[in-house]
């Protein structure tokens with residue numbers, strides 16, 4: 001079982017190869033191995049590959065090997081046998097431990113890029129002791145942004161609520177989700193989102209699990225709950241269709257089958273009873 005330890009300390013000299021999570025925009029630099037799997041560069045420094053990142057730093061250790069997050073310039077040339085791929089495309093293609101660390105690396109690179117200057121007084125930010133930057137002028141601190149979003153399976157007897165979001169491709173059904181608002185508990189966010197999107201009341205809200213979803217910076221917090229009242233009404237235009245589905249009808253509706261996402265896991269847990 002692979003183990004990742006988050007760390008802020010930078011190796012004083014690079015004597016061992018590290019894993020380099022190098023992004024151009026939101027896309028990760030990956031290479032095809034001889035075995036046809038995808039992997040990322042394991043080198044002392046990206047300079048060996050002719051790459052000069054705009055910014056890079058060590059953000060932790062995977063099984064003792066340093067992990068670097070790096071931002072490549074838009075014009076970065078592609079080393080031979082390498083390509084840039086979005087993280088979502090990499091599910092199932094990149095080793096699970098590397099995939100999980102890549103999901104940590106992307107928001108760190110984003111934060112590093114987007115927090116060069118103080119948002120209050122525009123002074124260049126400096127590194128802080130923890131995973132933050134600090135303004136030497138006004139002390140404002142800038143942390144990597146994590147946006148909590150609830151995702152919820154609503155059960156009614158032997159059926160579950162599945163909805164088609166207007167933003168998703170035709171025929172794609174899933175559970176409801178939405179961002180928590182400032183000052184709101186996650187349970188309040190569950191109640192509000194379901195009320196806003198489909199006009200239903202729910203009860204018995206229970207925690208299911210969570211998943212970082214760095215597209216760009218969500219933390220999905222999964223819940224299950226029970227229907228308590230109301231009729232489905234599509235109020236705010238976000239949801240194009242919603243209805244109750246038995247396990248059998250849900251299986252017919254949901255193609256491709258449940259994915260690696262927590263939405264998929266929530267639905268799978270219902271389908272498996």
Ligand SMILES: [Zn+2]
Pocket residue numbers: 118119120121122123135136137138139140
């Ligand atoms: Zn400032």
